[in-house]
Amino acid sequence: MLDFFTILTKGGIVLWSKTFARITNSPIDALIKEVLIEERGGANNYVKDSYNIKWTFANELDLVFVVAYQKILQLAYIEELLATIKKFFCEKFAEFIRDTTKLHKYTFDDDFDSILRTLEEKDSKNDILKPPTNPTISEEVIARNIEAVHRNGGGKSKSRGNRSKKSAAPNGDFSEYVDKKSTKKVMRVWDDKLTKEEMNSLDYSGQNENIDMSSTAIRQNLVDENNLGHRSQDGHYEVADLKQDEDDESYDDDEYDATSENVQDDNTTKGSSLFSFFKNITGQREINEEDLTLVLANMKEHLIKKNVAADIATHLCDSVSRTLVGQKIGSFKSIRSIVKQSMESALRRILTPKTSVDLLRDILQAQSESRPYTICFIGVNGVGKSTNLSKTCFWLLQNGFKVLIAGCDTFRSGAVEQLKVHVRNLNALGQNSVVELYERGYGKDAAGIAKDAINFAKANGFDVVLIDTAGRMQDNEPLMRALAKLVTVNNPDKIIFVGEALVGNEAVDQLTKFNQALKDFSGLQNPRHIDGIILTKFDTIDDKVGAALSMAYTTGQPILFVGTGQTYTDLKNMKVGHIVQALLKE
Amino acid sequence: MDISTFTWTIFAILAIAIAVAVLNFLGNRTKKDTFLLLGLSDSGKTSLFLKLRYGSLVQTHTSMKENEGHFIINDNGIPLVKNPIHIVDVPGHEKLRFKFSDFIPITRGIIFVIDSSTCAKNSRQIAEYLYDIFAHKNVKNIPTLIACNMSDMITALPPERIRTILENEINHLRKTRTSGLDHQDSVDEVEYLGYESENFKFEHLENEVVFEKCSVKDGEINVIKEWIIDTLQGK
Ligand SMILES: Nc1nc2c(ncn2[C@@H]2O[C@H](COP(=O)(O)OP(=O)(O)OP(=O)(O)O)[C@@H](O)[C@H]2O)c(=O)[nH]1
Numbered sequence: 001m002l003d004f005f006t007i008l009t010k011g012g013i014v015l016w017s018k019t020f021a022r023i024t025n026s027p028i029d030a031l032i033k034e035v036l037i038e039e040r041g042g043a044n045n046y047v048k049d050s051y052n053i054k055w056t057f058a059n060e061l062d063l064v065f066v067v068a069y070q071k072i073l074q075l076a077y078i079e080e081l082l083a084t085i086k087k088f089f090c091e092k093f094a095e096f097i098r099d100t101t102k103l104h105k106y107t108f109d110d111d112f113d114s115i116l117r118t119l120e121e122k123d124s125k126n127d128i129l130k131p132p133t134n135p136t137i138s139e140e141v142i143a144r145n146i147e148a149v150h151r152n153g154g155g156k157s158k159s160r161g162n163r164s165k166k167s168a169a170p171n172g173d174f175s176e177y178v179d180k181k182s183t184k185k186v187m188r189v190w191d192d193k194l195t196k197e198e199m200n201s202l203d204y205s206g207q208n209e210n211i212d213m214s215s216t217a218i219r220q221n222l223v224d225e226n227n228l229g230h231r232s233q234d235g236h237y238e239v240a241d242l243k244q245d246e247d248d249e250s251y252d253d254d255e256y257d258a259t260s261e262n263v264q265d266d267n268t269t270k271g272s273s274l275f276s277f278f279k280n281i282t283g284q285r286e287i288n289e290e291d292l293t294l295v296l297a298n299m300k301e302h303l304i305k306k307n308v309a310a311d312i313a314t315h316l317c318d319s320v321s322r323t324l325v326g327q328k329i330g331s332f333k334s335i336r337s338i339v340k341q342s343m344e345s346a347l348r349r350i351l352t353p354k355t356s357v358d359l360l361r362d363i364l365q366a367q368s369e370s371r372p373y374t375i376c377f378i379g380v381n382g383v384g385k386s387t388n389l390s391k392t393c394f395w396l397l398q399n400g401f402k403v404l405i406a407g408c409d410t411f412r413s414g415a416v417e418q419l420k421v422h423v424r425n426l427n428a429l430g431q432n433s434v435v436e437l438y439e440r441g442y443g444k445d446a447a448g449i450a451k452d453a454i455n456f457a458k459a460n461g462f463d464v465v466l467i468d469t470a471g472r473m474q475d476n477e478p479l480m481r482a483l484a485k486l487v488t489v490n491n492p493d494k495i496i497f498v499g500e501a502l503v504g505n506e507a508v509d510q511l512t513k514f515n516q517a518l519k520d521f522s523g524l525q526n527p528r529h530i531d532g533i534i535l536t537k538f539d540t541i542d543d544k545v546g547a548a549l550s551m552a553y554t555t556g557q558p559i560l561f562v563g564t565g566q567t568y569t570d571l572k573n574m575k576v577g578h579i580v581q582a583l584l585k586e
Numbered sequence: 587m588d589i590s591t592f593t594w595t596i597f598a599i600l601a602i603a604i605a606v607a608v609l610n611f612l613g614n615r616t617k618k619d620t621f622l623l624l625g626l627s628d629s630g631k632t633s634l635f636l637k638l639r640y641g642s643l644v645q646t647h648t649s650m651k652e653n654e655g656h657f658i659i660n661d662n663g664i665p666l667v668k669n670p671i672h673i674v675d676v677p678g679h680e681k682l683r684f685k686f687s688d689f690i691p692i693t694r695g696i697i698f699v700i701d702s703s704t705c706a707k708n709s710r711q712i713a714e715y716l717y718d719i720f721a722h723k724n725v726k727n728i729p730t731l732i733a734c735n736m737s738d739m740i741t742a743l744p745p746e747r748i749r750t751i752l753e754n755e756i757n758h759l760r761k762t763r764t765s766g767l768d769h770q771d772s773v774d775e776v777e778y779l780g781y782e783s784e785n786f787k788f789e790h791l792e793n794e795v796v797f798e799k800c801s802v803k804d805g806e807i808n809v810i811k812e813w814i815i816d817t818l819q820g821k
């Protein structure tokens with residue numbers, strides 16, 4: 001049913017992976033590039049080619065668990081599978097994952113198979129309407145798991161004495177050693193899990209909270225606090241004492257008793273309160289969802305006050321929450337500052353362009369192919385398309401390019417005259433500037449005029465064609481169709497969306513609908529989309545710069561320029577750091 | 587709880603924290619032993635990092651976070667230098683690259699990894715990243731190795747060829763970048779690369795720049811180890 005399941009670090013290193021079918025151009029890279037890095041991790045699944053992909057983070061260990069299956073399938077147990085595998089894997093291997101001095105081998109196939117089988121079976125039973133918690137299943141699972149554990153290494157640990165010397169020989173690497181160690185870990189983990197955790201984790205009656213709670217409870221029970229290593233100042237977990245491990249191995253049976261004793265200790269004696277005090281102060285605490293709820297709610301409100309679209313603020317906070325839950329909180333750090341830090345890097349990532357914004361370099365490229373470079377300015381009414389087109393023109397003229405402006409706003413009266421004035425001004429401003437207006441008056445087909453303009457530019461050695469289009473509301477279908485036609489017929493090098501910085505929640509709607517129209521009405525297999533954004537009237541908004549974020553997030557495209565006034569020099573490059581600061585400022 | 591235990595615990599923790607902070611600070615100031623692995627996505631940085639560290643080839647995907655570690659440069663487990671060095675693999679994704687500048691103050695050397703087999707196609711992207719690195723105001727004196735990886739591929743270009751392609755491309759960028767629009771507020775401090783009157787050449791830079799070919803897949807990374815060791819010893 002599944003196509004693959006992969007466990008990898010956030011650094012991109014695959015720890016364990018199992019494929020069930022041939023994978024064509026790995027969708028994991030696409031998932032990381034298009035969803036996770038873009039801070040769209042608040043979403044639940046991702047569809048790429050024929051795959052449906054789901055994932056979960058284990059932030060305390062910096063891991064990502066990814067599962068993919070054919071998108072035509074409806075698999076109800078995927079979420080449970082991810083949660084269960086995550087918990088088992090983390091508990092079994094936490095020490096190895098933290099110990100980066102060696103490359104460890106993660107023997108997990110059998111465990112994975114048994115978990116998967118259990119869930120699949122449970123799923124098929126659910127189909128015929130059995131109650132969700134079925135005791136017989138738990139027993140089955142337990143039996144099978146025990147079997148798996150034995151198959152996995154029960155034998156090995158018995159004959160440990162003999163093997164320990166031999167084991168170094170075969171590959172000359174340390175994987176054997178790790179195997180052996182992990183075996184021991186399995187025993188310890190399973191022992192406890194058989195009784196309570198297993199039951200809990202298989203009680204899938206619904207709430208995630210249940211699972212989470214049991215997992216923290218288990219962590220407390222399973223991790224012998226005295227054996228806890230410490231975190232060095234650079235954040236690496238240092239395992240306390242290797243000798244301890246060896247003891248564990250030789251006295252497996254005793255250790256089981258000791259564990260259960262510890263459990264009782266924790267629950268009954270007052271020692272635990274002293275310990276939890278100590279834990280808080282030394283930074284052993286993990287961030288949980290409740291910690292974050294309030295802080296993130298405040299953060300969300302703050303972002304909305306900065307004019308970020310509400311939906312986007314919500315997505316973003318969800319995404320940040322997902323990357324924080326489970327992370328160890330450093331000593332003397334408040335949740336608030338961690339959230340802020342994490343939000344800062346998320347904002348930075350969203351605003352940083354992922355494609356080159358060097359327009360001049362693009363134009364040089366077109367020049368070397370001896371064709372004019374075409375830029376089309378689109379957007380709703382009155383946002384500043386014509387004005388910022390002229391500013392862009394001014395900058396291009398300063399760089400010595402010959403510019404043709406195509407007056408394709410054949411709709412609003414005065415639009416052509418407005419451009420005429422700009423062209424006259426621009427000609428007057430620079431001595432050697434070459435700029436002309438190509439216009440055919442009003443009421444004609446804009447797509448045709450643009451086409452003629454481009455041909456005219458080609459014939460007359462212009463370097464750049466700037467296409468001015470009529471403002472249109474995103475819901476006006478006839479006009480949106482006309483725009484899509486203009487784009488399809490002329491295939492401009494860049495489609496620039498001009499938007500006002502004053503816009504709030506509207507930003508998302510505008511951009512999505514413009515993109516949708518370009519796609520739906522084009523009739524092309526690879527339709528065009530908005531390639532970049534100019535954010536205008538930036539001088540009028542103080543530090544309410546949320547629109548920049550909303551627009552960059554919605555399109556995934558860079559903000560090429562910001563308009564900061566009404567003169568020709570009021571066009572600037574956006575500075576990511578500046579926006580991030582303004583967004584976070586109290 | 588007993589008040590005196592409480593105070594004592596806090597006191598002890600504070601003392602340790604201060605000691606650690608001071609040591610850390612002094613440590614950072616006295617030695618720069620960080621080597622950065624930079625380059626486009628999929629050029630093989632993480633593979634190289636793992637190969638340097640563990641000597642083996644590991645399956646990887648796009649990095650979302652840096653990989654870093656302190657370890658001794660070794661040849662099949664035999665140490666080649668006395669002290670461990672700090673190696674940081676910075677993700678190549680456009681949205682994550684900016685992290686590299688956080689490490690610049692402690693950087694001893696930069697290893698810029700290139701996929702030699704797609705270099706011609708990606709020349710502009712590579713040059714843009716290189717431009718950002720070299721134009722960074724604090725990178726001036728940091729020696730740089732351009733590691734032309736994936737030399738095992740048939741389509742791989744030789745380092746000499748890659749060098750000319752990149753020089754041409756940076757030459758263009760120099761023109762367009764310096765005539766871009768101003769940034770919103772302050773002026774950014776960036777360096778002009780090379781000499782204004784001449785076409786760009788890597789030897790015009792103040793940094794020492796070396797091109798070498800390598801293949802992480804075939805384990806041909808000795809040039810990289812040697813370069814690191816030479817750089818450490820100030821050659
Ligand atoms: N303060 C400020 N005003 C601006 C800016 N950009 C444009 N404007 C003003 O916004 C108004 C509308 O500008 P236009 O360029 O005509 O807008 P448009 O999008 O072409 O309008 P339509 O063609 O009617 O859709 C004009 O008064 C401009 O001066 C800016 O960056 N800052």
Ligand SMILES: Nc1nc2c(ncn2[C@@H]2O[C@H](COP(=O)(O)OP(=O)(O)OP(=O)(O)O)[C@@H](O)[C@H]2O)c(=O)[nH]1
Nearest residue numbers: 627628629630631632633646649678736801802803
């Ligand atoms: N043929 C060949 N493939 C290589 C070589 N080095 C790395 N690769 C492969 O290139 C792919 C990308 O390598 P990574 O190390 O993940 O790339 P990266 O530079 O870390 O990429 P980001 O994390 O996205 O920045 C992997 O599939 C590697 O197996 C090499 O020398 N030859």
Ligand SMILES: [Mg+2]
Nearest residue numbers: 385386409415
């Ligand atoms: Mg207009």
Ligand SMILES: [Mg+2]
Nearest residue numbers: 012632648649
């Ligand atoms: Mg990587």
